[in-house]
Amino acid sequence: MAIELKNVTHVYQARVEMNIVALNNIDLTIEDGELLALIGHTGSGKSTLAQHLNGLLKPTSGKVLIDGEDINENRSKYRFEVGLVFQYPEYQLFEETVKKDIAFGPKNMGLTEDEINQRVKSAMELVGLNYEEIGEKSPFELSGGQMRRVALAGVLAMQPRYLVLDEPTAGLDPKGRYYLLNDIKRLHEQGTTIVIISHSMDDVAWLAERIAVMERGRIVKTGSPKDIFSQYSFLSDMGLDVPQASELSYKLIEKGVPIKNCFKLEELADELQNLLKNGGKTGA
Amino acid sequence: MRDFTLGQYYPVDSVVHRLDARSKILLTIAYIVAVFMAGNLIAYIPILAFVLLAARLSKVPGKMLIKGLRPLRILLIFTFVLNLFFGAGEHILFELGPLTIRDEGLSNAIHFTLRLIFLVSGTSLLTLTTSPVVLTDGIEMLCSPLRRIGFPAHEMAMMMTIALRFIPTLVEEADKIMKAQSARGADFSSGNLKQRATAMIPLLVPLFISAFRRAGDLAMAMESRCYHGGEGRTRLHVLRFQKIDFYAFVSVTLLIAAVVLSKNLINLP
Numbered sequence: 289m290a291i292e293l294k295n296v297t298h299v300y301q302a303r304v305e306m307n308i309v310a311l312n313n314i315d316l317t318i319e320d321g322e323l324l325a326l327i328g329h330t331g332s333g334k335s336t337l338a339q340h341l342n343g344l345l346k347p348t349s350g351k352v353l354i355d356g357e358d359i360n361e362n363r364s365k366y367r368f369e370v371g372l373v374f375q376y377p378e379y380q381l382f383e384e385t386v387k388k389d390i391a392f393g394p395k396n397m398g399l400t401e402d403e404i405n406q407r408v409k410s411a412m413e414l415v416g417l418n419y420e421e422i423g424e425k426s427p428f429e430l431s432g433g434q435m436r437r438v439a440l441a442g443v444l445a446m447q448p449r450y451l452v453l454d455e456p457t458a459g460l461d462p463k464g465r466y467y468l469l470n471d472i473k474r475l476h477e478q479g480t481t482i483v484i485i486s487h488s489m490d491d492v493a494w495l496a497e498r499i500a501v502m503e504r505g506r507i508v509k510t511g512s513p514k515d516i517f518s519q520y521s522f523l524s525d526m527g528l529d530v531p532q533a534s535e536l537s538y539k540l541i542e543k544g545v546p547i548k549n550c551f552k553l554e555e556l557a558d559e560l561q562n563l564l565k566n567g568g569k570t571g572a
Numbered sequence: 573m574r575d576f577t578l579g580q581y582y583p584v585d586s587v588v589h590r591l592d593a594r595s596k597i598l599l600t601i602a603y604i605v606a607v608f609m610a611g612n613l614i615a616y617i618p619i620l621a622f623v624l625l626a627a628r629l630s631k632v633p634g635k636m637l638i639k640g641l642r643p644l645r646i647l648l649i650f651t652f653v654l655n656l657f658f659g660a661g662e663h664i665l666f667e668l669g670p671l672t673i674r675d676e677g678l679s680n681a682i683h684f685t686l687r688l689i690f691l692v693s694g695t696s697l698l699t700l701t702t703s704p705v706v707l708t709d710g711i712e713m714l715c716s717p718l719r720r721i722g723f724p725a726h727e728m729a730m731m732m733t734i735a736l737r738f739i740p741t742l743v744e745e746a747d748k749i750m751k752a753q754s755a756r757g758a759d760f761s762s763g764n765l766k767q768r769a770t771a772m773i774p775l776l777v778p779l780f781i782s783a784f785r786r787a788g789d790l791a792m793a794m795e796s797r798c799y800h801g802g803e804g805r806t807r808l809h810v811l812r813f814q815k816i817d818f819y820a821f822v823s824v825t826l827l828i829a830a831v832v833l834s835k836n837l838i839n840l841p
Binding site: 339342344364367368371372374377379380381382392393396397428442443446 | 748749751752753754755756757758759773774777778781782
């Protein structure tokens with residue numbers, strides 16, 4: 289039970305006689321229940337890859353399989369299996385009320401009225417929006433962070449098994465970002481398989497179980513966050529940052545402070561606390 | 573959606589590309605006049621020569637010019653057939669049941685079809701060799717004498733420039749919204765007319781909202797850079813007539829002369 293990409297190549301025509309290879313022979317398996325982060329420089333093909341996961345884009349060659357079945361054979365079925373949340377999804381809101389907008393997906397699935405209402409309610413709960421309070425409001429009255437959560441709820445209401453998020457926290461204030469990341473974490477704990485695309489290494493460090501690094505349409509490396517974030521020079525070659533915690537621990541290690549390399553803030557805080565307790569000697 | 577381009581500017585460096593936009597507009601107008609003046613088939617020879625020469629000099633591949641005619645093919649066939657069978661004239665050249673071809677009908681059919689082909693291919697050379705921004709600059713300068721009688725030349729040109737500038741942006745935006753709604757199961761391509769129209773709402777509402785938002789942002793950005801209309805405004809790229817513009821005017825004068833001569837000297841249908 290997984291999404292498998294097999295030799296997926298995607299070529300598109302930018303102009304007449306100008307072909308761009310957006311994805312170059314991608315092999316990737318997204319295991320059920322995992323939380324995978326895709327990182328890479330702008331234009332490395334992350335978003336193109338995301339759009340292959342629910343059949344919005346067709347591979348020029350290669351296959352995308354879900355549970356062993358080619359999704360391009362039966363696209364309408366898999367469209368609802370894989371929820372895709374685009375960048376700045378609040379720009380897709382269009383209905384008069386929040387409820388109606390969230391109901392758009394379930395309605396397209398052909399569900400009954402009761403089932404739709406049920407799903408709208410639970411989707412709003414999942415993203416921490418009050419059904420009674422804002423369900424009847426126009427989505428355009430809400431704050432940016434709330435609008436984004438409405439858009440997320442609109443995808444969640446389809447109850448997809450897989451959720452793909454493209455830059456979910458871009459442009460949000462710290463509070464909005466914190467709420468959204470918590471929502472994602474909660475969803476994952478409830479069993480949804482999640483693929484997240486992000487430029488924010490702090491988000492990735494906080495959430496991801498596995499990271500795939502993309503460059504020029506290829507996946508150049510996959511590994512655990514610990515693995516990837518300890519390769520400082522590799523990441524900077526890719527034009528990528530490291531999480532704040534990694535950066536700080538690097539700098540401390542460089543100065544001769546005896547700590548482990550950490551990529552999570554909590555971990556680094558513990559490490560430093562231990563160090564202070566032991567009077568400057570390593571706790572590890 | 574993504575393949576949609578307007579004006580289809582073909583960016584290469586050529587003599588025609590370097591011509592002053594104002595000359596190109598005036599030349600195109602003169603060329604249109606010449607096409608309409610062509611009184612007989614001989615007159616199309618200098619016109620054909622002129623288009624071929626211009627196309628050759630512009631380095632625009634012939635394929636692109638012919639591609640520009642493709643959307644017109646139904647109109648062309650329609651024009652030809654309609655004129656051919658329903659034309660007037662004294663001599664009947666061909667008769668088959670209710671269908672008759674008369675001499676004047678035949679010559680009209682050929683005339684109108686050629687006229688359309690030459691009009692479209694000649695004028696599309698203008699848009700192929702002039703970037704939309706330069707083109708509107710040219711229009712603005714040509715219209716600026718009309719400012720005296722209150723015609724807002726600069727404002728019109730600015731509106732055109734902005735509209736042209738935002739077409740690709742909005743196309744991209746529409747593409748994105750369409751994908752986002754498709755991800756929620758929206759279906760834009762099936763159903764009857766009413767269903768399809770309703771299916772456009774999830775696309776159009778966000779598109780309008782974003783267009784308004786962009787317009788607001790742009791107005792703010794322009795004002796914060798002290799934009800206050802056309803008065804006293806100087807330009808980064810000043811249009812100047814050069815020698816090649818002179819040659820171009822000479823060539824189009826020759827074209828008109830040739831067309832007029834062929835009309836008066838040679839008596840052919």
